[in-house]
Amino acid sequence: MPQLAFKRPVPLIVAGLAGLLIGLLAYPLLLNQVRTRVIDEQFAHLSDATAAATRMTATVHQALSALASELDLPASPPGCSKELQDRLQAFQLRTPSAEAAFRIEDNRLTCASLPSLGDNTLLPAHHSQRSDGTRLWYRLQLQQAPQGGPYTLLERQQLGVMLDPDEQFSRFFGGDVRVAVYENSPPFPTSLTVGQIPAPWLQRMPPGSREQRLQDQQSGDLLVRRLSTSGQTVILASRSAASLQAQIANGSHYLWSQALLIGLAGAILTLLVYPRQSSSRRVLERALHSGQMFLLYQPVVDLQSGQCIGAEALMRWRQQDGSTLGPDVFIPLAEQLQLSDRISDCACQIIARELPALLQRVPDFHISVNVSAQELNTFAIVQRLVELRQRLRLQPSQLIAELTESSLAEAERALPVIRQLRANGISVAIDDFGTGYCSLSYLATYPFDILKIDKSFVSAAGTDSIIGPIAEHIVTLSKSLGVAALAEGIETPEQAENFRRQGVALAQGYYFGAPMPMAQLLERVQGPAQS
Structure with missing residues (x-):
């Protein structure tokens, strides 16, 4: 860890604040993860339970229908024979969901698997009847039954089976779930219920859907509806929002400690990175203020006359040991530290200070300025170059903004910025053309004036x-x-002659001159033309 972090209080303060902020931001994210996990788990549990309950109800209906057809009770002698009672008791034993089985004649229980129930008990009117003829009673109270009720009674062809919904469904869903089995058509008559079911929850299943998962917008309860195999009934199961919140709270006990660990990791990372970043920023800002940044100018010549008619301004950074850094080293750092505009502003100030002496001798001399990808995302570069042009009283096309293909690919708002540059009399050149991935698409998308052929x-x-x-x-x-073409990287007279014969107007490269200070450029433009 850099010693700078311990020598200065600012990095420690920044790291502490960063850790606190990261921890505070991490907590709601962790809580949301817990909430999502709990809801997904509960939906999966309700889905599995409704599937099991659907199979259970289907089994009861099938067993009831099979025995009713086998016994053919309406055609049998009335009353309760010993053989019938034995068959009812056998049916109850092999049907785990059944509390009891009956013979029902004229709405009276005349025979039962449990003798205490078959004493001509009168039943109230049934609540609903299915399309297959099965009659349904629900919330039925029978004082002679062991638990008293409420029960659900299903009857077909005088054969009835009694179910205890609370007992049967609790083994699938648990004790805090509301369950209903209802007909899949209005008015949605209910045959089995556990708990209070709001009427709006009883709805027809969407066509083609076997299961529906949703959360009630008002109560926050989770609902799962499953269509039976026959397509006639729907199993509805609901987990209450209060139970859901309790499980979320139970799973959130250690979230603050997790958020604290994340915040601590963020603080340590900040402590490692911030001193290095802040140190780099201070060094770069000091270089901008102390004059360590300077410009070199690489001549641009007219291939037909050999005259130097312009130059490309190239920023350099002079180190304390006398060495020089190129823009390929410090421009990416400046972009990372959000200092690209400061570099650009420094370059414009130097051009405004050095170029007037050259313009007095060559009034139509043009100057090129490199524009980074970061600068193409705002219109600040337009204002900066317009001010430079006005200050030097340059004619249209004397000031050129050079953009690389990579900068066009990285910038999100390049097109409107380029249009504003050209509308204000600033030419646009695409530098290093051909080295990007979408060169031809750029030509169709972006307006420009000069195409610079890459030196490779x-x-x-x-x-x-x-x-x-x-x-x-x-x-x-x-x-x-x-548009004009400019050949970069000309190093031999043969290369210069080759492009001159092809009709290329402009060129630059070490054959015409390496990047040089302004004083040397003044001598260059006053000297004889390059033959």
Whole structure:
């Protein structure tokens, strides 16, 4: 860990605040994860339980129908024979959900698997009848029964079976779930219920759906509806919001400690990174204020006349040991530290200070300024270059903004910024053309004035290299688009002559001059033309 973190209180304060903020932000995220997990688990539990309950009710109906057809009670002698009572008792034993089985004649229990129930007990009117003829009683109270009720009674062809919904469904769902079995058509008559079921919850299943999961918007209860195999009835199960919140609270006991650990990790990471970042920022800001940043100018020549008609301004950083850093080193750092605009502003100030002496001798001299991807996301660069042009009284096209393909790919608002630059008399050049991934798409998307052929294609032109013909194709492309072409990286007279014959207007490279201070550039433009 950098010693700077212990020598200065600011990194410690920043790390502490960062850790606190990260911990506070982490807690709701962790709580949301717990809530999502609990809800998913409860939905899965209700889904499994409704599936089991559906199978249970289907089994009861099938067993009831099978025995009713086998006994054919309406055609049998009335009353309660010993054989019938034995068959009812056997049915009860092999049907785990059944509390008792009956013969029902004229709404009276005339025979039962439990003798105490078969004493001609009169039943109230049934509540509903299914399409297959099965009659349903629910919330039925029978004083002779062991528990008293309420029970649900199903009857078909005088054969009835008594169910205890609370007991049967509790083994699937637990004691805090409300359950209903209802018909899948209005008015949705209910045959089995556990707990109070709001009427709006009883709805027809969507066509083609076997299961529905949703959360009640008002109560927050979880609801699962499952359609039976026959498609006639629906099992509805509900987990209360209060039970849900209790489980979420139970799973959230240690969230603050987890958030504290995350915040502590964030504080340690900040303590490791912040001193390095803040130190880099201070060094870069000191360089901008102390004049360590300076410009070199690489000449741009007219290939037909050999005259130096412009230059590209290149920022350099002079270190204390006398060495020099190029923009490929400090521009990415400046972008990371959000200091790109400061670098650009420094370059414009130096140009405004150094260029007037050259313009007095060559009034139509043009100057190129490099624009980073970060600067293309705001219109600040437009205002900065417009102010520079006005201060130097440059004619349109004398000030050029150079953009790389990579900067166009990274910037989100490049197109409106480029349009504003050109609307204010500032030309636009695409630098290092051909090295990006979407070169041709950029030509169709972005308006520009100069196409700079990358030096890798320039050096390969006229050779047997596989990329040798690319430079010639780019020249042809620039002519078809009606824009100027500039060959970068010219190092030999043969390369210069090759592009001159192809009709390329502009060139730059070490053959015409390396990047140089303004004093040397003044001598260069006053000297004889390069032949």
